Amino acid sequence: MIEALQFDFMRNALMAGVLVSIACGVIGTFVVINRIVFISGGIAHAAYGGIGLGYFFRFSPTLGAIVFSAAAALGMGWVERRTRERADTIIGVMWAIGMAIGIILIDLTGGYKADLMSYLFGSILAVSSNDLLVMLILDIVIILLATLFYKELLAISFDETFATVANVPVDAIYLTLMGMIALTVVMMMRVVGLIMVIALLTMPAAIAGQFVKSMKKMMIVASVLGMLFTSLGLWLSYTLNLTSGATIILVSGVGYLLAVAVRPLLKRLPTTHLTST
Amino acid sequence: MLHSPGYEATTGRLAALGERPEVIAIRHLWAGYNHEPVLEEINLSVRELDFIGLIGPNGSGKTTLFKVLLGLLPPMRGEVRIMGKSVRQGRRYVGYVPQMVEFDQEFPISVWDVVMLGRLEQRRLLQPFTSKDARIVEAALRSVDMLHWRDRSISDLSGGQRKRVYIARALATEPRILLLDEPLAGIDPQMGSHIYELLQHLNRTITILMISHDIGAIASCVKTIGCLNRRLYYHGEKQITPEMLELAYKCPVDLIAHGIPHRVFPAHPMEHSPSPYPPASKPDENGCHD
Numbered sequence: 001m002i003e004a005l006q007f008d009f010m011r012n013a014l015m016a017g018v019l020v021s022i023a024c025g026v027i028g029t030f031v032v033i034n035r036i037v038f039i040s041g042g043i044a045h046a047a048y049g050g051i052g053l054g055y056f057f058r059f060s061p062t063l064g065a066i067v068f069s070a071a072a073a074l075g076m077g078w079v080e081r082r083t084r085e086r087a088d089t090i091i092g093v094m095w096a097i098g099m100a101i102g103i104i105l106i107d108l109t110g111g112y113k114a115d116l117m118s119y120l121f122g123s124i125l126a127v128s129s130n131d132l133l134v135m136l137i138l139d140i141v142i143i144l145l146a147t148l149f150y151k152e153l154l155a156i157s158f159d160e161t162f163a164t165v166a167n168v169p170v171d172a173i174y175l176t177l178m179g180m181i182a183l184t185v186v187m188m189m190r191v192v193g194l195i196m197v198i199a200l201l202t203m204p205a206a207i208a209g210q211f212v213k214s215m216k217k218m219m220i221v222a223s224v225l226g227m228l229f230t231s232l233g234l235w236l237s238y239t240l241n242l243t244s245g246a247t248i249i250l251v252s253g254v255g256y257l258l259a260v261a262v263r264p265l266l267k268r269l270p271t272t273h274l275t276s277t
Numbered sequence: 278m279l280h281s282p283g284y285e286a287t288t289g290r291l292a293a294l295g296e297r298p299e300v301i302a303i304r305h306l307w308a309g310y311n312h313e314p315v316l317e318e319i320n321l322s323v324r325e326l327d328f329i330g331l332i333g334p335n336g337s338g339k340t341t342l343f344k345v346l347l348g349l350l351p352p353m354r355g356e357v358r359i360m361g362k363s364v365r366q367g368r369r370y371v372g373y374v375p376q377m378v379e380f381d382q383e384f385p386i387s388v389w390d391v392v393m394l395g396r397l398e399q400r401r402l403l404q405p406f407t408s409k410d411a412r413i414v415e416a417a418l419r420s421v422d423m424l425h426w427r428d429r430s431i432s433d434l435s436g437g438q439r440k441r442v443y444i445a446r447a448l449a450t451e452p453r454i455l456l457l458d459e460p461l462a463g464i465d466p467q468m469g470s471h472i473y474e475l476l477q478h479l480n481r482t483i484t485i486l487m488i489s490h491d492i493g494a495i496a497s498c499v500k501t502i503g504c505l506n507r508r509l510y511y512h513g514e515k516q517i518t519p520e521m522l523e524l525a526y527k528c529p530v531d532l533i534a535h536g537i538p539h540r541v542f543p544a545h546p547m548e549h550s551p552s553p554y555p556p557a558s559k560p561d562e563n564g565c566h567d
Contacts, residue, residue: 033384033385148403151393151394151397152397154386154390157384158384158386159375162375162446164348164349165347165349166394166395166450167368167369167398168397169402209383210383212385213385213386213429213430214387214390218385
């Protein structure tokens with residue numbers, strides 16, 4: 001690993017893993033506790049429509065992905081909140097349509113599509129210094145929003161009815177969260193690809209949630225776990241010559257399974273004085 | 278029922294209550310879902326320091342009534358005013374204790390932070406909580422005897438403890454009116470009497486409106502009682518008349534009177550077969566000193 005670090009692309013890849021893990025830890029926590037993993041997957045896949053649009057009209061596919069995932073996030077968030085029944089069906093439909101639009105547009109675009117696969121499966125080794133700068137800015141925006149609206153985000157996540165009665169602008173906060181998810185998803189596409197985005201978004205937060213008792217701590221632990229998983233996955237993919245995105249996901253998956261296995265053992269300890277009062 | 282001993286006292290107190298200002302006014306209210314009314318022609322005047330219990334079977338519109346009072350469901354017809362204001366303006370004076378909060382059992386939040394959310398109304402966007410909020414939260418937790426649980430996760434608590442935390446959260450809003458939805462659902466009798474003692478104490482300064490499907494639970498503590506089943510049968514009295522119950526429950530009422538700790542019916546000869554209801558807790562356990 002040490003000799004690998006002499007390569008720029010390797011240093012950038014490690015840095016990208018760290019930056020993405022921060023956004024993942026913060027946003028993944030909201031995704032897990034609000035149980036909107038499915039919506040997050042929908043946002044990620046609908047983003048493919050934007051990539052196709054970028055190819056077809058010859059502008060940056062990443063820009064297209066941002067626009068499409070933001071639109072999908074707001075649309076799905078709105079459906080989730082406004083439709084009484086079968087919101088998941090509508091979200092599934094949007095998920096599929098977004099993806100299909102992307103594929104058709106790319107079919108219609110002539111010529112060589114070099115880095116198409118990188119959007120699907122990630123290309124952490126191709127992250128440029130510019131990409132890193134964008135990731136840093138997105139991290140700052142996400143941390144800022146999560147800090148400024150922490151109590152409102154906590155309120156709508158825990159008890160939306162109570163938040164409404166307390167005159168919290170629930171819809172606005174919820175759609176802000178959706179927008180933050182969209183930004184995170186696009187950022188993560190570089191690292192693990194849009195197909196595996198939800199895995200990296202949810203697993204560190206899910207592990208953290210088993211061991212800590214506050215949303216803030218859950219974010220911090222999830223971020224650290226994300227850094228651990230991406231770095232370890234990157235090292236494994238380098239030494240074993242495997243696809244980096246998939247290796248990172250597998251490392252996270254092993255971590256998740258270990259946490260699930262370890263947890264029952266830890267749970268026995270603090271229950272002794274629970275029965276008082 | 279005119280010969281029931283506590284009756285004159287009750288009416289005397291009610292006459293005094295009648296002069297207190299009206300805190301909730303419900304006039305000709307119709308409410309429901311998808312154009313199907315669940316509540317019809319509800320009229321209710323809640324006055325300051327009232328302690329009203331509304332009973333009704335499941336599906337009688339109790340929770341719907343609360344949703345309207347909290348501004349979560351717009352009325353189909355009629356008008357609701359809280360402290361003389363519209364519901365959206367007036368609900369800031371209302372502390373709401375839900376039957377249960379549907380949340381992820383694993384949700385990472387401490388007892389302290391749950392109650393702190395009661396301060397949201399006072400601290401708008403971008404305003405952090407202050408030390409004053411912390412003092413109010415501390416007092417609220419102490420009043421429900423949960424202060425020593427402040428750092429525990431909400432998922433560690435039993436049903437009764439969680440209910441007390443939600444009461445503390447409602448108190449942290451510094452309410453003038455407390456709305457309680459099934460305050461005793463899923464709570465053992467001992468904890469129940471503790472909660473009722475607390476409510477009677479709170480009623481010295483706060484108006485309370487409470488709904489339940491369990492007549493025995495509610496009757497022993499409230500000042501006045503009413504029946505709800507699409508329509509409201511409420512006359513500002515402590516006792517339920519058999520007529521009210523028959524209208525609300527549409528079942529033979531004499532089955533219900535037995536085995537209830539605090540008699541809500543006038544005494545009548547016990548000539549029927551034993552009550553099918555399990556014997557409720559003894560009156561002195563119930564914690565009510567009415």
